[in-house]
Amino acid sequence: MTANDSESLTRFLSEFRIYPQGLDPESLAQRTGLDPADLLPLRRRLEEDGFGFAEDYEGRWVLETHPNRLYGYWVQAGLRCDRLGCQVYYKDEVASTQDIAFELMVEGRPHGTLVVAEHQTGGRGRQDRAWHSTPHECLLFSLLLDLEPPETFASVLTIATATALARSIQDIAGVPARIKFPNDILVRGKKVAGVLLEVRDYGVPRRAVAGIGVNVNQLVDAFPDDLKEIATSLRMERRDQEPVRRSRLLRYTLRELEKWLERIAAGEFSDLENAWNRFSGMEGREVSFRCGNEDVEGRINVASVKDGLLVRMTGGGERQFRLEHITQFLYRDEEST
Amino acid sequence: MDVRELKKIVEIMNQNDLAELEIEEEGRRIRLKKAGVEPVMAAPAPMAMPAAMAVPAVAPVPGAAAEAAPAADDGLQTISAPMVGTFYRSPSPDADAYVQGGSKVGAESVVCILEAMKVMNEIKAECNGEIVKVCVENGEAVEYGQPLFLVKPA
Numbered sequence: 001m002t003a004n005d006s007e008s009l010t011r012f013l014s015e016f017r018i019y020p021q022g023l024d025p026e027s028l029a030q031r032t033g034l035d036p037a038d039l040l041p042l043r044r045r046l047e048e049d050g051f052g053f054a055e056d057y058e059g060r061w062v063l064e065t066h067p068n069r070l071y072g073y074w075v076q077a078g079l080r081c082d083r084l085g086c087q088v089y090y091k092d093e094v095a096s097t098q099d100i101a102f103e104l105m106v107e108g109r110p111h112g113t114l115v116v117a118e119h120q121t122g123g124r125g126r127q128d129r130a131w132h133s134t135p136h137e138c139l140l141f142s143l144l145l146d147l148e149p150p151e152t153f154a155s156v157l158t159i160a161t162a163t164a165l166a167r168s169i170q171d172i173a174g175v176p177a178r179i180k181f182p183n184d185i186l187v188r189g190k191k192v193a194g195v196l197l198e199v200r201d202y203g204v205p206r207r208a209v210a211g212i213g214v215n216v217n218q219l220v221d222a223f224p225d226d227l228k229e230i231a232t233s234l235r236m237e238r239r240d241q242e243p244v245r246r247s248r249l250l251r252y253t254l255r256e257l258e259k260w261l262e263r264i265a266a267g268e269f270s271d272l273e274n275a276w277n278r279f280s281g282m283e284g285r286e287v288s289f290r291c292g293n294e295d296v297e298g299r300i301n302v303a304s305v306k307d308g309l310l311v312r313m314t315g316g317g318e319r320q321f322r323l324e325h326i327t328q329f330l331y332r333d334e335e336s337t
Numbered sequence: 338m339d340v341r342e343l344k345k346i347v348e349i350m351n352q353n354d355l356a357e358l359e360i361e362e363e364g365r366r367i368r369l370k371k372a373g374v375e376p377v378m379a380a381p382a383p384m385a386m387p388a389a390m391a392v393p394a395v396a397p398v399p400g401a402a403a404e405a406a407p408a409a410d411d412g413l414q415t416i417s418a419p420m421v422g423t424f425y426r427s428p429s430p431d432a433d434a435y436v437q438g439g440s441k442v443g444a445e446s447v448v449c450i451l452e453a454m455k456v457m458n459e460i461k462a463e464c465n466g467e468i469v470k471v472c473v474e475n476g477e478a479v480e481y482g483q484p485l486f487l488v489k490p491a
Contacts, residue, residue, distance in 0.1 A: 151481040154420050154453040182454045199420060199458045206419075292423060292478030324421035324453040325478040 005045075006073045008034060012042050013051075013063070013077035022060035068136050068246070070116045075250055083112035084143060084254040084261075091115065093135070095122035101142035101209040102200050111207065112258075113144040116250070120213075134222045137233070139214040139246045143257075144207045147199075148265060152306065153208055155323035156264060158183055158197040159276050159305050161210045164256035165193055166279040169214070172252050173234040173244045179280040181329055185214075190232035212253070217243045273305045286332040287311075291325045297332070414464050416486040418479045422451035422458065426475045434475075436486070440468045448486055451479065466490040 011032040015023055029036040043053055043061070050067025066074070072088030079085050087109060094100055097115040104113050119135040133140060143161075147153040159182075166177040166185050169192065178186045185193035193214040200209075215233035223231055234244045260272050277283055282303040289296050301318065302310040308322040418424070426434040426449055436448050442462035451458045470487040473479055 152421060154422065154456075158454040183456075196456050197454055198456050201461065293474070293476045322421055322478070325423060327423055327452060327455075 008038065008042055009046065009073035010076045012039075012046070013074060016063035017078035020063070022056055022062035024058065024060045028061065066247075069118065070247060070250065072116070074247060075114070075116065079251050079254065081112070081254050081258045083110075084258045085114045086110060086112045087114065089113070089115045091117040093117065093119040093121060096120060097140055097142040098196070098198060098209055098211045101144055101211075105144055105205070105207050105209065106201065108205060109144055111144055111146045114254070115142045116140070133213070134218055137215075137217040137222065139212070139216050139249055141250065142209050142211045145210055145261075147206055147208055148261070152322070152324070154197055154199075155308070156305055157208060157210060158195055159323075160260040160264060160272060161195045161197065161212065161257055163272060163276045163279060164253050164260055165195060165212060165214070167256050167275065168249055168253040169193065169234060172249045173238060175234060175237040177279060179276065181280055181282060182323065182326070187232060187234070187237045191230060192232055192234060192237070214249065216246050216249065269305045276305060277303055282309075287330065288332055289329040290327045291321050296321065412490065413469060414466065414488045414490055415484045416448060416460075416462060416464070416488060418451060418481060418483045418485055419460065420451055420453055420458065421481050422453035422479060424473045424475065424477050424479045424485065425450040425452065425457075426471070436468050436471075438468055438470065441491075442466060442468060442488065460485070462488065464488055464490065
């Protein structure tokens with residue numbers, strides 16, 4: 001499919017997201033600027049991909065069903081972003097969306113370029129542990145992001161991404177999300193999503209790749225036994241156990257993240273900081289972590305996106321720690337249980 | 338030259354964590370460099386301290402440059418930290434270091450890992466040459482732009 005086709009499909013589908021009650025072909029042509037003669041072939045093309053259209057008694061076309069696939073043109077339909085998702089690379093199965101994103105970075109693709117995969121066979125999580133993926137049930141994507149702010153992009157972009165994702169999970173799936181510092185999202189104490197902010201190569205242009213993995217629609221049998229106690233999916237945590245639409249979750253996350261990135265670029269951190277703190281609940285907690293070769297113990301007085309953690313040290317005094325310098329982070333009350 | 342002036346400059350260098358300082362005024366040049374592989378003090382230019390010195394001009398800390406930037410006169414290049422993080426010399430605690438003094442590196446050679454926000458980022462040399470100094474201890478927290486390695490260009 002050429003880029004042109006893809007754009008036409010996006011325009012076509014966008015109208016049906018605005019008019020769920022349907023549109024007659026004439027209005028559709030008018031609104032999209034597409035040639036009326038192209039409408040039927042486009043519809044047929046979409047039907048081949050699994051979209052289902054019906055016609056009502058007034059001759060309106062109604063989008064009745066859509067496939068459980070994250071085709072680029074479908075993700076872009078109704079995506080309210082200027083930059084994130086400006087280019088979408090859709091893959092059925094990949095070793096890792098991160099690898100593809102870094103290849104695209106080397107090709108010079110812009111900030112906001114998105115890689116989406118239905119299934120990942122070598123996805124990376126913490127300590128290179130594979131993200132357990134089942135086809136079409138996870139949301140797996142990577143985004144090329146400008147290194148902004150240049151000095152502290154790793155912490156700021158991780159927090160912005162995690163906060164956007166937590167909000168999206170809460171609003172779209174309707175389940176309570178919590179950020180577990182630095183890069184996990186938990187629902188009722190179990191891991192449901194993770195964020196990786198990675199840099200690999202400093203060839204020009206320098207960009208970071210944010211990798212996101214979300215367990216969306218798996219049921220309990222999809223998890224291996226050793227993960228059942230510590231991992232969950234959005235669907236499993238919903239009261240009605242109904243599947244969550246991955247395309248909505250993705251678009252909403254991108255929109256939220258773009259909003260935060262705009263604020264960051266303008267030097268405004270306070271709203272992000274408040275949102276992050278609401279999701280992470282770090283302030284006031286007793287923690288232990290390492291900073292460089294030093295063991296640190298104390299209570300978090302302030303958690304700042306820009307300035308890091310201000311800690312009331314167990315041994316007395318207050319100290320500031322950059323978020324990037326913190327490793328082996330634990331809540332001491334959770335550690336003891 | 339005035340020894341007290343010199344002491345003052347050394348103090349400024351210590352306060353600002355400067356490894357090297359070069360001052361040029363009215364055709365006279367003085368260069369100070371802290372202990373390392375190089376002599377403690379090198380003064381290639383005619384010696385004589387100007388009375389009034391523009392100290393603030395030399396205050397900024399290591400460069401914002403993330404790529405290997407040429408260091409002053411010794412012909413060495415610096416590999417600086419492209420991000421804030423924790424510095425590891427090897428891929429895992431029991432593995433060999435990526436590089437040590439004397440190792441030859443090319444642009445694509447991995448020289449260390451910087452861990453940030455639980456992600457292990459491989460850092461590449463981005464220059465050709467031989468490592469002459471590892472500036473940071475394993476496991477140390479590093480700042481953006483902090484020198485990690487000195488490289489003698491090939």
